[in-house]
Amino acid sequence: MAPPPHAPARRADAQRNIDAILDAAVESFARRPDTTLAEIAKAAGVGRVTLYGHFASRADLVDAAMARVLEQGDAVLGSLELDGDPAEVLERLITASWRLIHQSRSLLVAAQKELSSARIRDLHAGPAARAERLLARGQSEGVFRSDLPTSWLVATLHSVLHGAADEINAGRLKPEDAARTVSLTILAAFAAR
Amino acid sequence: MAPPPHAPARRADAQRNIDAILDAAVESFARRPDTTLAEIAKAAGVGRVTLYGHFASRADLVDAAMARVLEQGDAVLGSLELDGDPAEVLERLITASWRLIHQSRSLLVAAQKELSSARIRDLHAGPAARAERLLARGQSEGVFRSDLPTSWLVATLHSVLHGAADEINAGRLKPEDAARTVSLTILAAFAAR
DNA sequence: TTGAACTCAAACACCATTGTTTGAGTTATG
DNA sequence: CATAACTCAAACAATGGTGTTTGAGTTCAA
Incomplete structure (x- = not known):
């Protein structure tokens, strides 16, 4: 998730959410390999749409x-x-x-x-x-x-x-x-x- | 798949299909743990409905x-x-x-x-x-x-x-x-x- | 040979999940 | 403070699998 060179800078809150999503993903997958993205978003304290905004x-x-x-x-x-x-x-x-x-x-x-x-x-x-x-x-x-x-x-x-x-x-x-x-x-x- | 005692005898073609389904299931699952029942039925040379007839x-x-x-x-x-x-x-x-x-x-x-x-x-x-x-x-x-x-x-x-x-x-x-x-x-x- | 057991394709309802869109609201940053 | 970036809930379409029903046909077994 390193920002590509010369890309428009990411806003701090966006970066925070990305980190939270990844943390939640690692933790949720550890519990169940078939976790849903909805669960991960919830665990990250973020809306499902936001998750899709960062991960296609x-x-x-x-x-x-x-x-x-x-x-x-x-x-x-x-x-x-x-x-x-x-x-x-x-x-x-x-x-x-x-x-x-x-x-x-x-x-x-x-x-x-x-x-x-x-x-x-x-x-x-x-x-x-x-x-x-x-x-x-x-x-x-x-x-x-x-x-x-x-x-x-x-x-x-x-x-x-x-x-x-x-x-x-x-x-x-x-x-x-x-x-x-x-x-x-x-x-x-x-x-x- | 042993017939329960005192149950009406299973017909020979039914028993053959049950065996074919189980063989196909073992083989299909070996390839992919998330095989669909449709694939198994097909591999067993049997309709999907027949499969459901034998396995709920x-x-x-x-x-x-x-x-x-x-x-x-x-x-x-x-x-x-x-x-x-x-x-x-x-x-x-x-x-x-x-x-x-x-x-x-x-x-x-x-x-x-x-x-x-x-x-x-x-x-x-x-x-x-x-x-x-x-x-x-x-x-x-x-x-x-x-x-x-x-x-x-x-x-x-x-x-x-x-x-x-x-x-x-x-x-x-x-x-x-x-x-x-x-x-x-x-x-x-x-x-x- | 006759009836019960069995098979089948087609079509159905159902459900969970993925991925998208909208439009209004919030927040960072220059 | 103005603007662009970001977030969100709600609602949507699409997908793909499960399990069921139907009704007509086939096969076993007595």
Whole structure:
């Protein structure tokens, strides 16, 4: 939602509403992937017409919400120190990113319905590349196993993180145990023999 | 779809159509969790009205399709020899059940939208109990790690199997490699230190 | 062979959601 | 303060799916 260069400046109240809508969208989608735009507008304290004034369609809004979440996520991951023992770094990466995934996995479901898979891949490019780089380095340093492709390790990390979110929703896993549990599982699965 | 006791016998053509509808439903949902009933009827070579004649609502059909798939799955799992080294048994269980999961994971998505989570849990009870028993035995025999709850191991197995299906869909994993890849990952993750 | 069970296409009512229009009111900004 | 930007409720059209009814035809089963 950065203003395009040389565009007429947006008014402050409009920008505030756009932010409120995006916040509400992220929160509403987190609860239910098939939320209606009416609900989002209401949650944002804004009329439905105003929402359509800023986002031309449902897909547009999903795209913008997704972009915002992934942008924030990438910022969090970017603040991590990626040098040092890959196993330790991975543990920190899991801890840092797990809550992010927990909060936005329903948004991903909505995105899968509304956006092309190419678009979703593009939106994920930043965070995915960070994880992939770390795992590949761990493999080349002999810390992580090399009998499985790096892409599979990325996928496994992804799956287990999402699985942890499901377990919390099912009441079988305490949120404060999640990062530790995932780490114990993933580190054992990835360790070189 | 077993005829209730003392009900007037169902005619053979009706039973054939019911089977065709269920087959088509399983197959259609596998492609798209939000398939329409019209598509399913068409795929079954049957009129939409006929479908409604046998299944009162969309939820009814999803429930029946889900029950059929899980019943078949439970039968497959039931034919496995569950005694012996837990690690070897787990490997066989993964191989036996993975294609099943691959084929019906979109159906599960449909079920999550249409059925209560309690109902879904009940439908899964059979297969889930088999996996849980095996994992618990492995833990008590010291073959599998005991620093994580059995329910988490079940969840992890579930997540990774579904992740493999996603990887195949994304073209990054060859179907014939799936069972082996999942086994290598899971056995490392579950092994006692 | 006869009646009940079953099938079907067509047409229907229904409902929720998306996206648009209008026209009057409000608020930021120069 | 004047103007353009913005907001809003209400009402609208369009869409697409669900579930029902009808009435005529077909197929099973005794």
